Amino acid sequence: MSLSQHARPVGDPPAGPIPPLPAPKTRKSLLVPADVSRSTSPSNLPSKMRTPSSPRPSLSRSPLSNSASNLGSPRSISGGRTPSSPEKSLRRTVSIAAFPQPPKGGSRPSTSSSASGTQNVHSSGSIKAKRDSRVSVRTTSSHRSSKTPSLLNGAGEGKSILNSEVRDQEGSPSQSRNSSAQGSYSTSATTFDDVEDATGHSKSISKTKEAKGNVIVSVRVRPEPGGAETPRANGDWVVDGRRGLISGGGKEGGDYTYDNVFSTQEHNAKVYDSAAKRLVRRVMEGYHGTVFAYGMTGTGKTFSMQGTATSPGVIPLAITDIFSFIRETPHREFLLRVSYLEIYNEKIHDLLSLSSGGAASQQEEIKLREDSKRGVYATPLREEIVQSPTQLLRVIARGDHARRTGSTQFNARSSRSHAVVQIVVESRERAPAGGAHDRRSGIAPGGVRVSTLSLIDLAGSERAADDKERRTEGAHINKSLLTLGTIISKLSETKDKSGDGDGRHLPFRDSKLTRLLQPALSGNSLVSILCTIQLGGATNSQSSETMNTLKFASRAKNSIVSHAKRAEEAFGGGGGDAGSRVLLERYRMEIQALRGQLENQTKEQAENTLKLEEEQFEKETQARHEEQMLEMQLARTALKERIEHLNRLILCSKSTGVNSHGSMSVLGRFSRLSTTDLGSRSLRSSASQSTLAAYGHPLSRPASFLSAHSSIEPSGTLPLSNGSFGNEEEDDVMGEFADGNASAQAQITALQADLTDKNRYISTLERRLLQARRSSQSRMSVGAKSGNSVSESPDATALLREKDMEINELRLQLDDKDRMLAALRSAARHRDLAHITTDTRPLSTNDKPDINIDGCPLKSDSDGDLASKGREAEEKRRRSMDDVSRILDEMIHDRVKSGHLVKGSRGSVRIPTESRRASESMMNVQGLNPSSTPRIQSQMETETDQASA
Numbered sequence: 008m009s010l011s012q013h014a015r016p017v018g019d020p021p022a023g024p025i026p027p028l029p030a031p032k033t034r035k036s037l038l039v040p041a042d043v044s045r046s047t048s049p050s051n052l053p054s055k056m057r058t059p060s061s062p063r064p065s066l067s068r069s070p071l072s073n074s075a076s077n078l079g080s081p082r083s084i085s086g087g088r089t090p091s092s093p094e095k096s097l098r099r100t101v102s103i104a105a106f107p108q109p110p111k112g113g114s115r116p117s118t119s120s121s122a123s124g125t126q127n128v129h130s131s132g133s134i135k136a137k138r139d140s141r142v143s144v145r146t147t148s149s150h151r152s153s154k155t156p157s158l159l160n161g162a163g164e165g166k167s168i169l170n171s172e173v174r175d176q177e178g179s180p181s182q183s184r185n186s187s188a189q190g191s192y193s194t195s196a197t198t199f200d201d202v203e204d205a206t207g208h209s210k211s212i213s214k215t216k217e218a219k220g221n222v223i224v225s226v227r228v229r230p231e232p233g234g235a236e237t238p239r240a241n242g243d244w245v246v247d248g249r250r251g252l253i254s255g256g257g258k259e260g261g262d263y264t265y266d267n268v269f270s271t272q273e274h275n276a277k278v279y280d281s282a283a284k285r286l287v288r289r290v291m292e293g294y295h296g297t298v299f300a301y302g303m304t305g306t307g308k309t310f311s312m313q314g315t316a317t318s319p320g321v322i323p324l325a326i327t328d329i330f331s332f333i334r335e336t337p338h339r340e341f342l343l344r345v346s347y348l349e350i351y352n353e354k355i356h357d358l359l360s361l362s363s364g365g366a367a368s369q370q371e372e373i374k375l376r377e378d379s380k381r382g383v384y385a386t387p388l389r390e391e392i393v394q395s396p397t398q399l400l401r402v403i404a405r406g407d408h409a410r411r412t413g414s415t416q417f418n419a420r421s422s423r424s425h426a427v428v429q430i431v432v433e434s435r436e437r438a439p440a441g442g443a444h445d446r447r448s449g450i451a452p453g454g455v456r457v458s459t460l461s462l463i464d465l466a467g468s469e470r471a472a473d474d475k476e477r478r479t480e481g482a483h484i485n486k487s488l489l490t491l492g493t494i495i496s497k498l499s500e501t502k503d504k505s506g507d508g509d510g511r512h513l514p515f516r517d518s519k520l521t522r523l524l525q526p527a528l529s530g531n532s533l534v535s536i537l538c539t540i541q542l543g544g545a546t547n548s549q550s551s552e553t554m555n556t557l558k559f560a561s562r563a564k565n566s567i568v569s570h571a572k573r574a575e576e577a578f579g580g581g582g583g584d585a586g587s588r589v590l591l592e593r594y595r596m597e598i599q600a601l602r603g604q605l606e607n608q609t610k611e612q613a614e615n616t617l618k619l620e621e622e623q624f625e626k627e628t629q630a631r632h633e634e635q636m637l638e639m640q641l642a643r644t645a646l647k648e649r650i651e652h653l654n655r656l657i658l659c660s661k662s663t664g665v666n667s668h669g670s671m672s673v674l675g676r677f678s679r680l681s682t683t684d685l686g687s688r689s690l691r692s693s694a695s696q697s698t699l700a701a702y703g704h705p706l707s708r709p710a711s712f713l714s715a716h717s718s719i720e721p722s723g724t725l726p727l728s729n730g731s732f733g734n735e736e737e738d739d740v741m742g743e744f745a746d747g748n749a750s751a752q753a754q755i756t757a758l759q760a761d762l763t764d765k766n767r768y769i770s771t772l773e774r775r776l777l778q779a780r781r782s783s784q785s786r787m788s789v790g791a792k793s794g795n796s797v798s799e800s801p802d803a804t805a806l807l808r809e810k811d812m813e814i815n816e817l818r819l820q821l822d823d824k825d826r827m828l829a830a831l832r833s834a835a836r837h838r839d840l841a842h843i844t845t846d847t848r849p850l851s852t853n854d855k856p857d858i859n860i861d862g863c864p865l866k867s868d869s870d871g872d873l874a875s876k877g878r879e880a881e882e883k884r885r886r887s888m889d890d891v892s893r894i895l896d897e898m899i900h901d902r903v904k905s906g907h908l909v910k911g912s913r914g915s916v917r918i919p920t921e922s923r924r925a926s927e928s929m930m931n932v933q934g935l936n937p938s939s940t941p942r943i944q945s946q947m948e949t950e951t952d953q954a955s956a
């Protein structure tokens with residue numbers, strides 16, 4: 008929420024509560040000058056620096072000469088003002104020559120050329136800078152000693168200031184920044200040896216010192232807006248960055264010593280290096296750390312914490328360092344999550360959940376809870392896991408955008424809330440079993456370590472505001488800061504009494520800010536407090552705020568004792584909130600679980616693929632079988648047709664084979680059977696025999712014999728001559744046809760019966776085909792599962808052999824049929840010959856046929872009539888025989904032509920090999936038992952030979 012700018016006349020009397028001011032423990036030295044004019048230090052204001060809230064017309068501004076050309080040479084800076092009086096030009100010196108150059112290209116400025124020595128804020132409004140003969144251009148404001156184990160690498164005692172020469176050699180880090188191998192942005196401070204960790208003990212360091220060293224208090228003096236000189240009204244102030252000393256402030260003032268004092272020329276990079284860098288690295292090693300900026304509104308808290316694009320502040324530099332540390336620590340893995348909240352009017356808002364407009368009303372109320380492991384924490388709070396500095400900076404920038412700001416008397420864009428960035432660092436050894444102990448970081452292998460870095464930009468204290476909204480905000484801000492001040496004061500009292508400040512009786516709950524800061528203030532965390540002041544405050548309230556800030560900083564330095572310990576390593580498998588909070592471990596477990604799932608899925612997939620392949624194979628097999636079935640069906644149809652055809656032929660032959668004397672039965676064409684061996688079985692019966700065997704019927708089924716006639720077409724029905732079959736059966740049959748009318752009826756009946764028989768036969772064949780297919784299928788699938796081909800299976804081989812045999816049998820049967828055909832032809836010829844003989848013999852009454860050729864009883868007429876009728880009948884019969892022979896010849900010719908039959912050398916016909924192949928598909932037809940085949944074959948061969956002869 009951006010609030011409208013509110014201009015307020017300078018010099019309004021302060022209003023609102025101010026923190027109580029316990030007597031500072033620092034010595035008071037300087038006299039308060041009656042007329043302190045503002046003097047200003049050079050300000051290297053970055054281009055994107057915020058503009059002051061309102062110009063102060065009362066201030067005389069004098070842009071300070073701060074060009075690079077001024078660097079390196081002592082100079083006296085004279086502002087636009089004339090010094091009011093020479094006696095107020097006090098002894099202060101400032102190494103103006105060491106003022107930093109403006110940052111170039113957005114990179115962090117080198118602080119090697121930063122100001123050092125003392126800075127005298129001259130009452131005359133000018134700054135006299137004298138180069139300290141002993142001191143180089145380096146600042147001496149921090150790092151008293153690099154060989155102490157504390158956060159400061161030195162005693163936290165503000166007054167234990169070492170000789171500047173020593174500090175220059177040892178304590179002050181090289182200000183140059185360089186890029187690491189990975190291109191990371193690191194400072195010289197990263198190369199500091201951690202004595203405590205390297206040696207593994209800190210025997211020589213007293214506990215108190217260490218505890219004190221875990222709290223850093225720094226004061227940063229903000230340059231006057233627009234480079235104006237410090238007004239003289241507030242007395243002379245001496246800022247000695249090298250000694251960490253600020254002294255002055257008139258009779259209210261005194262000498263205040265801190266861990267770091269940053270003069271107006273110090274850049275953010277320098278501030279970070281001295282005040283926060285070490286703490287940040289400690290956080291990466293497992294300590295909790297809190298950095299907060301405290302000070303009056305407009306003094307540069309946000310500037311120090313956030314910085315600008317050209318001069319990044321503590322937060323972006325900490326982020327850079329966090330990722331540098333991660334890169335430099337390959338043996339550990341890290342997980343970072345960040346949250347960002349603000350306390351506005353004593354309410355907590357999640358800045359990462361807020362839209363840029365700051366839709367706070369829609370948010371769930373965020374409360375503070377306390378947990379033995381986590382300490383005090385806000386919930387529910389959005390946490391974002393970040394993987395890169397850019398990502399982290401973007402998240403924070405989003406929060407910044409949502410933060411409430413408004414215009415105050417001293418700051419056009421004043422933060423109206425306390426903002427807390429929390430970066431939770433989870434880390435663990437990459438190879439827990441490896442045992443590679445990192446000496447530099449001192450991190451032992453184990454579980455997950457969780458530490459928190461809190462970066463807090465407090466809202467500025469403000470005494471008065473005209474605007475109601477500002478007043479409300481100011482009241483809340485002041486109340487929380489007052490509580491903070493109270494706690495700090497009480498901490499020092501408690502410490503003085505009991506020796507430790509466990510905070511049992513401290514009013515942490517009086518404000519959300521102090522509640523949130525409780526773990527840090529109670530000693531669980533490393534603490535760095537950055538107090539910002541503006542020495543050239545034109546108003547009483549400003550100078551009083553400055554004094555308050557200085558006193559607060561002093562109290563904090565003396566009161567807060569930190570016993571921060573490295574966070575214990577937690578294992579995600581363990582219960583409890585702490586365990587469940589360890590995201591790194593949880594993620595690792597999740598990854599493991601997911602990996603397991605993935606493996607299972609891969610297995611399942613493989614199984615499914617196998618199944619699919621099997622199914623595919625089965626489908627293919629089925630398709631093959633269907634093809635085979637079709638082939639078999641075709642073959643069956645062909646066979647059926649052939650049987651029908653042969654039956655037709657048999658009927659023809661039978662009808663033609665009957666003569667009036669019965670000397671030539673239907674089988675008479677087979678001369679041996681019909682004339683010489685009437686008692687023997689006819690070919691028809693032989694054929695039927697095999698057919699019946701195939702049916703599984705007993706041989707004694709006359710109907711089946713007749714079935715041979717069934718397929719004959721009514722038109723093709725031939726009249727039987729008066730004759731009988733050579734056996735009883737045949738006689739009976741003949742009897743049926745003896746009468747013309749009856750014979751038609753009988754023929755129909757016989758045909759129907761035959762048809763039934765044939766159908767039954769066909770269905771039997773179909774059944775067997777089906778059975779054969781099924782058994783073949785099951786065998787094939789068994790073969791496929793066992794990985795063997797069907798042909799390799801002994802069952803399959805046996806089956807094939809069986810089928811082969813059946814095929815052979817079928818072939819033989821077909822041969823039988825062919826031979827029968829040949830025999831029929833031969834019989835027809837024989838009968839013709841016999842007929843010629845009959846023609847020469849006179850007909851006698853005895854010879855009269857009982858039936859005519861049509862099968863009708865002959866009428867008893869005169870002899871002449873009878874003779875003539877007999878001749879006619881004979882003539883008819885001969886014609887019909889000729890017709891039959893012709894038809895047979897034509898059929899055979901057709902067959903030969905079409906390749907279904909092959910003519911032998913002696914005129915015999917046989918089935919060609921190719922045609923036989925078709926019958927191979929009948930391999931599954933089981934039960935066609937050619938038991939009589941050899942005999943028939945021999946008979947037929949004989950007949951065929953005779954016929955061809």
Ligand SMILES: Nc1ncnc2c1ncn2[C@@H]1O[C@H](COP(=O)(O)OP(=O)(O)OP(=O)(O)O)[C@@H](O)[C@H]1O
Pocket residue numbers: 050051052053056057058059228229230271302303304305306307308309310311415418420421422423465466467468539
């Ligand atoms: N060290 C500095 N060098 C240059 N400019 C500074 C410095 N400190 C502060 N400023 C400028 O002063 C103005 C106010 O600073 P900033 O907003 O950081 O103050 P603040 O303490 O955060 O105020 P508030 O409490 O009202 O938020 C900004 O324009 C900022 O750029």
